[in-house]
Amino acid sequence: MERSGAVAALAALAQENRLDVFRLLVAAGPAGLAAGRLAAALDLAPNTLTFHFDRLRMAGLVTVRREGRSMIYAARYETMNALLAYLTENCCRGAQTCGPAVCEPSLPARKRKRETA
Amino acid sequence: MERSGAVAALAALAQENRLDVFRLLVAAGPAGLAAGRLAAALDLAPNTLTFHFDRLRMAGLVTVRREGRSMIYAARYETMNALLAYLTENCCRGAQTCGPAVCEPSLPARKRKRETA
DNA sequence: CATATAATTCTATATTCGTTGAAATATGGA
DNA sequence: TCCATATTTCAACGAATATAGAATTATATG
Numbered sequence: 001m002e003r004s005g006a007v008a009a010l011a012a013l014a015q016e017n018r019l020d021v022f023r024l025l026v027a028a029g030p031a032g033l034a035a036g037r038l039a040a041a042l043d044l045a046p047n048t049l050t051f052h053f054d055r056l057r058m059a060g061l062v063t064v065r066r067e068g069r070s071m072i073y074a075a076r077y078e079t080m081n082a083l084l085a086y087l088t089e090n091c092c093r094g095a096q097t098c099g100p101a102v103c104e105p106s107l108p109a110r111k112r113k114r115e116t117a
Numbered sequence: 118m119e120r121s122g123a124v125a126a127l128a129a130l131a132q133e134n135r136l137d138v139f140r141l142l143v144a145a146g147p148a149g150l151a152a153g154r155l156a157a158a159l160d161l162a163p164n165t166l167t168f169h170f171d172r173l174r175m176a177g178l179v180t181v182r183r184e185g186r187s188m189i190y191a192a193r194y195e196t197m198n199a200l201l202a203y204l205t206e207n208c209c210r211g212a213q214t215c216g217p218a219v220c221e222p223s224l225p226a227r228k229r230k231r232e233t234a
Numbered sequence: 235c236a237t238a239t240a241a242t243t244c245t246a247t248a249t250t251c252g253t254t255g256a257a258a259t260a261t262g263g264a
Numbered sequence: 265t266c267c268a269t270a271t272t273t274c275a276a277c278g279a280a281t282a283t284a285g286a287a288t289t290a291t292a293t294g
Contacts, residue, residue, distance in 0.1 A: 134252085168251095
């Protein structure tokens with residue numbers, strides 16, 4: 001990730017409602033959540049939410065897919081991890097002290113190629 | 118760290134010049150850098166830089182101290198790490214897959230209580 | 235087709251942001 | 265004290281941001 005992409009992602013997350021949206025999507029995992037459900041959960045007007053979704057999407061932090069009448073938004077872990085990598089790039093250069101700082105779905109242990117159980 | 122603090126830190130970093138400033142400070146370590154040196158390095162007007170320093174300082178991302186005629190700015194790793202922790206909080210809940218995501222000075226291996234060498 | 239649901243688009247508006255230029259403050263040295 | 269250096273403060277301005285209201289598009293169902 002380069003600087004402009006990092007700034008875009010940071011700006012997208014630098015807003016209370018969007019940060020809430022993104023955290024809910026991260027917690028929701030790859031299945032994502034319908035726009036309406038998020039609107040209800042966060043008590044936001046649907047058009048306001050659309051505005052915020054656009055920001056998140058332009059920053060590459062979420063994806064959308066249509067499912068019937070609903071639009072399902074889901075977190076893009078790849079971008080999130082690239083951002084974390086960019087932010088920690090200048091820290092403890094070369095030392096292993098710094099963890100990889102990765103973000104993965106919260107509830108992945110279902111259909112994975114058997115590991116840890 | 119709570120949401121408002123995270124938003125403040127994200128907003129502070131969500132600007133090209135400020136992100137550059139912060140990364141240079143992170144790379145510079147606890148010794149920090151004089152405002153003038155950063156102004157020269159980034160080719161920014163001194164008053165513009167003051168504006169950005171204020172944002173970073175209000176977000177708790179940097180500290181200042183006077184040294185002669187110069188103002189020395191330094192990164193606050195503590196806040197940076199709290200932000201990283203907040204961002205990765207909802208990721209792979211409970212799994213060790215996610216690293217600790219910490220940010221420490223780049224060149225610390227000098228006066229530490231002997232470890233790893 | 236008519237209607238309800240889900241979400242988006244468009245327009246407007248108050249607020250905040252980033253930069254600039256001029257003036258002011260603080261420190262150190264002759 | 266006088267002057268240069270280092271940085272901040274103040275005022276102004278165009279640009280971007282976040283929200284709200286009204287109208288529109290898309291999908292499903294009777």
